[in-house]
Structure formats: structure tokens, C-alpha cells
Amino acid sequence: MKSIRWRLVFMYLSLVFIVMILTGTFITVTAQNREQRQASEELHQCAVYIEEQVIEQYDSRYFQDSLVNLSIVSSALRNMDASILDSQGRTIACSTASSQDEFQQFNSSAVIAALNGEESFLPRSRITNALGMEKTVMSYSYPCKDESGKVEYIVYVQMDSQAIEDSIAQTARSLIVAVVIALIITAVLGLLFANTITSPIAALTKKANLMAKGRLDQRLAVKGSDEIGQLTKSFNTMAKELSKTIVESEEQRNKLEIVLHNMTDGILAFDDKGQLIHINRSCYDMLEIDDVNISLSWLMELFSITGDEEETGSVRELTVKGKDDKYISVAIIPYTLKKKKHRQEIAGGTIVVLHDITRHRQLDMMRQEFVANVSHEIGTPLTTIKGYAELLLDGAIDDRAVAMEFLKEINVAADRMKLLRDDLLDLSRFDTKVNKFNMEDVNLVSLVSGCCRQNLIVAENKHQDIIFNPPSKPMFIYGDPGRINQVITNIMSNAMKYSNEGTAINIRLKEKGDTYRLEIEDNGIGMPKEALERIFDRFYRVDKARSRAMGGNGLGLAIAKEIMDAHNGSIEVRSELGKGTTMTLIFPKSDMDGIIDEK
Ligand code: ATP
Ligand code: MG
DSSP states (O other), X not given: OOSHHHHHHHHHXXXXXXXHHHHHHHHHHHHHHHHHHHHHHHHHXXXXXXXXXXXXTSOGGGHHHHHHHHHHHOSTTTTEEEEEEETTSOEEEESXXXXXXXXXXXXXXXXXXXXXXXXXXXXXXXXXXXXXXXXXXXXXXXXXXXXXXXXXXEEEEEEXXXXXXXXXXXXXXXXXXXXHHHHHHHHHHHHHHHHHXXXXXXXXXXXXXXXXXXXXXXXXXXXXXXXXXXXXXXXXXXXHHHHHXXXXXXXXXXXXXXXXXXXXXXXXXXXXXXXXXXXXXXXXXXXXXXXXXXXXXXXXXXXXXXXXXXXXXXOEEEEEEOGGXXXXXXXXXXEEEEETTTTEXXXXXXXXXXXXXXXXXXXXXXXXXXXXXXXXXXXXXXXXXXXXXXXXXXXXXGSHHXXXXXXHHHHHHHXXXXXXXHHHHHHHHHHTTOOOOOOEEEEHXXXXXXXXXXXXXXXXXXXXXXXXXXXXXXXXXXXXXHXXXXXXXXXXXXXXHTSOTTOEEEEEEEEEXXXXXXXXXXXXXXXXXXXXXXXXXXXXXXXXXXXXXXXXXXXXXXXXXXXXXXXXXXXXXEEETTTEEEEEEEEEBOTTTTXXXXX
């Protein structure tokens, strides 16, 4: 009896059964009472009739005959047995001739009551005749009194009650049949009615189960505005709200996922048992691991971190050295979860944030190196200035010729410092991108020719030749002529500086694809292989003493590279120790190249 449907049917059946049984009983009892009342009335009238027609009319000797006659002529007495008893209770007349054989037994209490002057009606009593046959009768005893009120005779009338009982039994049977039919109809109708209630509930249950399995698009047709209709409507609203909420939280989660996935910092989350619950892509790159079984203890071991990293509430930050000289800053952050119910905090786990600080460290070291280099570079001319100034103060100033010599040295040292300051300022402007370029279409052929002319005197001083055969057609690039001149001059001066006397500097200008290539070749001292990738670093010099003696501070190529980068160009270097060096400047062609003529 678990389902509501069967419970409802059972309820209907019980109700109908109870109502039918109560009604049936009431009807049967009422019918029985009515029948008995009627019978009692009838028997009373018969008794009165016998008193009037027999007892009051005749002498007791004729009672028998006159009673028999009366029962023959009177239709009312036809179905009854009537007897007259004297005041002693003896039968003195009987309506049926052979009364002794027939059912003519008297109920003693009824007779006694009559003798006491009281009428009495017995609705049901069983009597047996001489042959042993049983019969159910209704009896009425009626006392006949004389003028003084003394009971003289008793009229005892009996009537067969079988017919009445049969009719009542028939009524009862009909009622039972009616009850059975009513119960069957109730069961069928109850089932149908219960179905109208339970089928929407079953449909709701089915849809709710589907929703629980993640299919959120479940909706039900609303039939009517009754309670079931309201429930269906509420279900639909709930389903809509739920799917909206889930979609929103899904979106939120996706956003978070995207943010975490694309973060350059590595994020790892562990539960309170140290098991990994989240990791982003950067971690794999940073730790250079594939699909290993990551746990908090594994990570701690990897970074050789000791101590209670799960200590609630305390954040630890440290720097560890990873593979390939990588430096990683590690932040270990324990987190707690709030239990809403008891408002208490429980350990939730640990979040580990990894930040690659290799570049940061490199920059830091470069900065330190740079400061050391600058101090060193300044130191030399400063020492010179200080030295000569002290000598002058010590009296050398009095010797004009010596003083002039010293002042010249001071001037040279100051020039070097100025040069250094200008170069540093230049580089710093490149770094902060404040250097402005006056870009225009420049003919590289005339620019290189100009540079050659400018450096001719320096070359002649060293008995060196600058050999350049300018191409006949103009070669236009887009750039700042002053800056490009600065680059070419630096490379030419390097070629002259790091070559012996009497050598030649070959300059070639070529076209290759959509670039122009300026090659500056010398037959000088050359450079070792390992130096090639460092010559563009600030303050780098292959032979410090020699290049300083040449007046160089190792910033020329660094500036040249910055300028070439700003022109979308590049510098290539080929060099062999003792044989010579070829520096190639590569410029992209101007859009106007081939369109405009030489100015
Ligand atoms: P600056 O140019 O600032 O006056 P510098 O010439 O010493 O000083 P760079 O032009 O930057 O500095 O050159 C860096 C180093 O590369 C030089 O010190 C030198 O050792 C080496 N170098 C450059 N060009 C040549 C070359 N043509 N032959 C041999 N070594 C060279
Ligand atoms: Mg130089």
C-alpha cells in the first residue's frame, strides 16, 4: 500500500463501504420496525375484534364455535391463529379446529402479563408443533376485563412472521448486492480519479530524476490551475531558475578556469590531505614536468622545502632554484574553509603560487653589473683628473709647459667622461623609448659615401685605406640619417681601431631580396668565437686594456644594435681571430625605393 493511488482507492472503498453498511443497516432496521409495528397493530385489532364479536356476544360455551365461524368469515383472521384462555390460563377456544396439532403454544410470560391486565406483543418467538416442525411467530396477548376491571379471558393471537422475515432478508440481500456493485464502481472510479492526481506526480518525479542526472531542459505542460497545476508551474519555474543558476555558475567557473589557465604564474591547489585538486598549465612549463603524480609533499621535496608548510594561517614565501638556472619564487598559502553551521573554521588545504623570477634576477644582476661597470669606467678618467689636479696643486702649476701638459690630460679625461655620459644617456633613452627618430627616405649609397669621407682622415693617420665602390643606382631605406651615420661610423671606427696600420677597410653595398646589406670588412685582429654573441652587450670588450687604450668604452655596438632594431634592421658579424672581421648591417628597403630619384 505504498503508492498514493492505492491508498486513495482503499480510502474511497472504505468510505463507500462504511456509508453503505450504515445506510443498509438503518434501512433494514427501519423496515423491520415498521413491519413489526404494523403486525402488532393488526394483532391488537384482531384481538379487540374477537372480544367484541365472540366474548361480549356469547357465553363461554359457544366460544369455540363462534371463534371458528368468525375466523372463517373474517378475512382479517384468516392468516392468524386465535385462542381464548380463561382467567386460569386454560384454552377454552381455538380458531383452528384441530388446534392441538397445530402451532398453538403460548408464551407464558405473555400469558402472565395478560392475566395481570397488560397487553403484550412478542415480535419473535419460535414454536414447535406436535410433529416437531418449527415456526417463527408474532404473538399478542390481550386481556378482556369485566366491568370491575378483573381479567375474565385472554385473547391470544399469533401470526406467522416468516413472510416478513423473508422480505427483510430479501431487502438485506439486495443491499449486499448494491454494496458490492457500489464498491466495484468506486474502485474503478477511484482508480481513474487517483490516476488524475498520481499521473502528474509520476510525470514530475520522472522529470525531477532526469534533472538530477543533469538534463536541465525539463519542462512540463501545465494543465489547469488546481494544486497540481500550481505544483507543475512551480516545478517549471524551479527548473528554469536552476538551469539559469547552473549556467551562470558554469560561466563563472569557465571564466575562472580561463584566467587560471592563462596565468603566467603557476597555481597549484591541494586539499587538506595534500592531494592535488587544481593545477594550471604554467606549472607544467615552469617545473618542466609532464603527467607526474603531484602532491604537496612531492612538491616540497622537489623544492627541498622543510617545515610545517600546512601550518594554518601562516603564509610562507621563498625562492628556489629550478632546472636550467631557473629561479622560482614560491608562495605557500594555507587556506581555511568556513563551516556555516557552526561558524567554525576548518583546514581547507594549501595553495601554492609559483612565479618565474629568472628574468627578474637576470635583470637585477645586469643592473648590478652595469652599475659596477659605470663606476669602473668613470673611475679611470676620474683618477687621471684627480691625479693631475693634485700635481698642479702641488706646484706643477708654476711650470707653465708642464701645467699645459697636465691640463690637456685632464681635458682628455673629461672628454672621455663626457663621451661616456652621452653614450649612457643615449642608451637610457633607448631603454625608456624616449629617443626620437627623424625618419625619412634616405639614399644609403650617398650616406655611406659621406661616412667614408668623414673617416678618411682617421684612416690616413693609420695609413689605412677605405675602399668603397658606390653602386650606380640609388638605394633607398627609411630611417634617421644621423642615427644610421652614427652606426656606420662606429663600425668603421671599430674596423680601423682593431686593425693594424697599412691595412684596408672594404665596404660593399649589396641588394638582397627586399633588403640592402652594408658589409664593412677589415683584416684586423678579429675576435674569438665565444665573444661574437657578447659584443653587443653593454661594456663588453674582447680585450679590455686594448680597447680602452683605443678610447673605447664598449658601448658603441650596444647603441648600434638599439638603432638598427628601431629601423627594423639587424647586424650580422663574421670574424676570425687574427684574420679579420666582417660586420653586415641589414636594412629593409623603403617603400619609395625605385620610385623616387636621388635628391
Ligand atoms: P666604443 O665603440 O664605445 O668607443 P668599443 O669600440 O670598445 O668602444 P664596441 O664598438 O661596442 O666598443 O665594440 C665592442 C668590442 O668588440 C670591442 O671592444 C672590440 O673588442 C670588439 N670589436 C668590435 N669591432 C671589432 C673589429 N672590427 N675587430 C675586432 N674586434 C672588434
Ligand atoms: Mg666601437
